[in-house]
Amino acid sequence: MMETQLPPSAREVTSPAAAVLDAVVKRFTNAKGEEFTAVNGLSLRIRRGEIVAFLGPNGAGKTTTIDMLLGLTRPDSGHVELFGRAPQQAVRAGQVAAVLQSGGLLPDLTVEATVRMLGSLHPGADIEGVMARAGISALRHRRVAECSGGEQQRLRFAIALLSSPDFLVLDEPTAGMDVVARREFWATVREDTQRGMTVMFATHYMEEADQFADRVVMIDEGRVVADGSASSIRAAMTGRTVSALISPADARAVAASPVVRSCVVRGERHYFDATDSDALLRVLVTQTSATEIEVAPRSLEEAFMAITSQGRTAQEGPR
Amino acid sequence: MTPATVSATAPVRPRSSSFGGVNATFIGYELRRRFNRQTTIFTLLLPAVLYLALFRTAPAHGTLPHGNFAAWMMIGLAVYGAAMAATSSAATISVERSAGWMRTIAMSPLAPPGYLLVKVVCSVVMAAVPVAIVGVLGALTGAHTDPKVWVTSLLFAWLGAAVFAALGIAMGLIMKPEVVMHMPGLTMTALAFLGNLFIPLSGTMLEISRYTPMYGVSTLARYWLTEGYTFSGEHSSLAGAVVNIVAWFAAFSFMALRRFAKSTGRN
Numbered sequence: 001m002m003e004t005q006l007p008p009s010a011r012e013v014t015s016p017a018a019a020v021l022d023a024v025v026k027r028f029t030n031a032k033g034e035e036f037t038a039v040n041g042l043s044l045r046i047r048r049g050e051i052v053a054f055l056g057p058n059g060a061g062k063t064t065t066i067d068m069l070l071g072l073t074r075p076d077s078g079h080v081e082l083f084g085r086a087p088q089q090a091v092r093a094g095q096v097a098a099v100l101q102s103g104g105l106l107p108d109l110t111v112e113a114t115v116r117m118l119g120s121l122h123p124g125a126d127i128e129g130v131m132a133r134a135g136i137s138a139l140r141h142r143r144v145a146e147c148s149g150g151e152q153q154r155l156r157f158a159i160a161l162l163s164s165p166d167f168l169v170l171d172e173p174t175a176g177m178d179v180v181a182r183r184e185f186w187a188t189v190r191e192d193t194q195r196g197m198t199v200m201f202a203t204h205y206m207e208e209a210d211q212f213a214d215r216v217v218m219i220d221e222g223r224v225v226a227d228g229s230a231s232s233i234r235a236a237m238t239g240r241t242v243s244a245l246i247s248p249a250d251a252r253a254v255a256a257s258p259v260v261r262s263c264v265v266r267g268e269r270h271y272f273d274a275t276d277s278d279a280l281l282r283v284l285v286t287q288t289s290a291t292e293i294e295v296a297p298r299s300l301e302e303a304f305m306a307i308t309s310q311g312r313t314a315q316e317g318p319r
Numbered sequence: 320m321t322p323a324t325v326s327a328t329a330p331v332r333p334r335s336s337s338f339g340g341v342n343a344t345f346i347g348y349e350l351r352r353r354f355n356r357q358t359t360i361f362t363l364l365l366p367a368v369l370y371l372a373l374f375r376t377a378p379a380h381g382t383l384p385h386g387n388f389a390a391w392m393m394i395g396l397a398v399y400g401a402a403m404a405a406t407s408s409a410a411t412i413s414v415e416r417s418a419g420w421m422r423t424i425a426m427s428p429l430a431p432p433g434y435l436l437v438k439v440v441c442s443v444v445m446a447a448v449p450v451a452i453v454g455v456l457g458a459l460t461g462a463h464t465d466p467k468v469w470v471t472s473l474l475f476a477w478l479g480a481a482v483f484a485a486l487g488i489a490m491g492l493i494m495k496p497e498v499v500m501h502m503p504g505l506t507m508t509a510l511a512f513l514g515n516l517f518i519p520l521s522g523t524m525l526e527i528s529r530y531t532p533m534y535g536v537s538t539l540a541r542y543w544l545t546e547g548y549t550f551s552g553e554h555s556s557l558a559g560a561v562v563n564i565v566a567w568f569a570a571f572s573f574m575a576l577r578r579f580a581k582s583t584g585r586n
Contacts, residue, residue: 072425092339092428100426103419106352113348120344121427159423 016084018167018198019046019069024078026064026222038064040222041078046200048166051193053209053216053230054202061222062202063101066171069200070098082167094122094163099156099170107145111136111155114144118159125162133192134158135184150181157188168193170201174208186212231297240277240297243269244290254290257283340429341436349411349441358407358445361504366400366449369517370456378519381550386464390472390544393457395516397476398537399507400449405442405480405487406503412438412491413499431579439484446480468543479536482564483507485571486532492578507533521551529555532571535563 026039039061046052056062067073068080071087082090090096105114112131119125131137134157144152153173160168170189174182182205190212193199203209209216210230218226246254251270255263259276269292274280277295284290370392377388415421424434454473464472490503511517514533515525528534538547538560547555 070426072422091426092430094428098426100419100422104423106415106418106420108352108414109348117345117348118423118427120342120348121340121429163428 017045018048018083020081021069022079024068024075024080026068026073026075037222042219042223044217044224046198048198049196050198050215051213052200053213054200055204055209055216056219057204060219062219063171066169066202070169095165096167096169097160097163097165099153099160099173101171101175104156105144105152109144110140111142111144111147112140114155115158119162122162130158130161133161135188150177150185153185167198172202174205240274240295241271242274242277242280242293242295243271244284244293246270246288246290250288250290254283254288338433338436340427341433346437346440349437350444352411353407353441353445357500362400362404362407362445362449363452366396366453367456370396370453373517374460378550383544384546385468386544387462389457389460389462390464391541393453393462394472394476394541394544395537397450397453397473398479398533398540399511399516400453401446401476401480402483402533403504403507404445404449405483406490406507407445408438408442408484408487409491409499409503412488413494413496416492417496435488435579438488439481442484442487443480446477450477464544471543472540475536475540479540482532482536482568482571485568485575489571489574489578492575519550521549521553525549525553529559532567535560535567539564
């Protein structure tokens with residue numbers, strides 16, 4: 001496992017963690033009676049005030065982990081804690097709220113009736129306030145069944161705000177939304193979470209993790225494969241890609257250098273995957289006739305592909 | 320009860336208890352969901368129509384110690400109407416389960432006992448409506464019995480709805496929404512025939528009837544009218560009726576709670 005966490009600030013060290021998952025395991029039995037492990041000894045600590053992206057491919061165990069974090073599913077082994085108490089207690093007390101992936105709404109109710117009905121369970125909840133914050137005041141008389149996916153997600157967000165939670169969990173909140181709806185949803189969330197709320201969101205959109213999170217936790221096959229800031233993960237796991245216009249002879253010579261992991265040609269440009277891009281640049285500038293040199297960090301997507309496939313090879317090796 | 324927790328960034332949190340969160344607004348919305356066109360027809364009109372069709376179908380022989388046949392039929396249909404209203408929760412619960420509403424509720428301060436309490440309270444409130452309608456029809460069409468019997472019979476018909484409230488919850492948790500729409504109505508009607516509600520039973524049918532869920536409530540509700548005797552002279556004991564009610568209530572509640580415990584997970 002790769003540990004590239006940024007040093008936590010002094011405040012975060014003294015206050016208790018928002019969430020702790022310790023060696024959590026969850027197995028399911030499918031229809032054929034075969035057992036499979038959805039979450040396999042996952043450990044994670046989320047500090048107060050952090051915005052954490054929980055990243056992984058479909059079937060990596062994201063939703064199962066979130067269900068256990070929220071007390072909706074009981075882990076087979078391991079320990080889960082929210083603000084130092086049992087998950088269900090923290091959730092029932094309104095300290096933790098969630099926007100779940102899909103469903104969870106009654107199609108026959110109107111938007112306003114849904115918020116008011118659930119709001120009545122939280123004494124003193126500001127019904128009009130949460131509808132305004134989630135941007136659904138204009139939709140109040142619409143039936144849930146007639147709302148678009150994005151509108152329903154805003155409604156779920158409004159419901160999550162009813163208890164003024166300290167910790168908000170979002171499970172793939174923008175799955176199935178178009179680009180505009182996705183951008184608008186995140187703008188709403190960002191506006192609302194600038195008050196020091198702890199946020200954890202599951203996603204498989206790399207750019208969402210990149211733009212919104214200050215920490216990225218990648219999971220695959222039910223365990224954490226990388227944990228750190230989006231930029232540090234990119235740097236640590238993949239280095240940078242250096243590309244240039246270069247003669248084939250020079251390219252062969254450069255590709256033999258130990259700082260180059262691989263070399264591909266796309267169009268007229270050669271792309272070098274470098275562990276040390278600075279050293280490679282010096283070689284290109286001083287020893288070759290390369291022109292139009294560009295250095296770019298790899299996209300999170302590429303980083304993720306690299307990390308998960310490395311993780312798999314490492315795991316399968318000893319078997 | 321644990322004391323309210325105060326955290327650094329949030330206001331005082333509400334206290335948590337097993338019925339925490341249950342309130343009039345929530346029950347109001349729940350009732351509004353229950354009173355749709357389907358349930359209105361089944362629970363309000365059907366018992367009234369059946370009463371008007373059946374209250375003059377007295378058997379040729381046999382009399383009742385404390386009233387007439389119209390009163391006997393009125394009580395039977397009050398029990399039937401109350402049971403229909405109580406099981407109408409099945410449709411809403413089934414929709415809630417398939418929509419994932421249980422997970423939303425699990426994320427709210429409303430704990431499972433509170434959720435079930437809301438369902439039972441709504442069922443009992445709804446059950447009062449057909450009992451009142453059938454009672455008024457009975458009074459207008461010449462149902463005749465002692466004042467004490469009027470009170471006890473309609474009261475037990477209404478409260479007996481609790482047995483079927485539990486059955487409605489269990490049905491809602493077991494059945495899919497597309498199946499559940501008509502099942503409570505059909506089941507209740509079948510149980511009503513078996514439970515000696517519509518047609519006075521005797522002989523083997525009465526023996527079978529003694530083991531069915533509506534027999535207990537109908538026998539109890541009519542006991543002060545009939546003193547336990549059928550039109551053909553067979554006797555049913557009060558103890559038998561109470562045992563029937565307790566046993567079926569326990570069985571339905573057990574089914575409902577067992578299914579409910581399974582319903583919050585995703586698998």
